[in-house]
Amino acid sequence: MSFSDYFKLNVEVDELVAHFGYSFQAEEYDLPSAEIQPQRLNDLQVRLHASLSLISLTNEMARREFLIAPVLLEAAVQTQARIRVEYALETV
Numbered sequence: 731m732s733f734s735d736y737f738k739l740n741v742e743v744d745e746l747v748a749h750f751g752y753s754f755q756a757e758e759y760d761l762p763s764a765e766i767q768p769q770r771l772n773d774l775q776v777r778l779h780a781s782l783s784l785i786s787l788t789n790e791m792a793r794r795e796f797l798i799a800p801v802l803l804e805a806a807v808q809t810q811a812r813i814r815v816e817y818a819l820e821t822v
Contacts, residue, residue, distance in 0.1 A: 740788070740789075741788075742786065742788055743788070756782070758779075768804070768808045769808075770804060770807070770808075771804070774800060774801070774804050777800070778797065778800065778801075781796065
């Protein structure tokens with residue numbers, strides 16, 4: 731297996747790193763932010779923090795649905811921008 735193949739496995743991150751003798755710990759980072767905070771940012775932040783320990787974010791769909799979508803929706807509300815959700819079609 732190559733290194734990238736491990737990311738294709740359907741296992742939890744903590745189980746995978748434990749297999750190699752390591753441990754995994756999620757931490758919060760304080761990143762630089764703007765001086766002006768959007769009105770409902772604190773509510774979104776509280777909601778996301780409260781749910782992180784309850785959700786397994788092992789795949790792209792889970793991350794997209796539970797983390798990215800709420801942030802995009804809040805950004806759309808704050809900027810009054812429309813989000814266009816499209817799915818690409820593959821021909822066989």
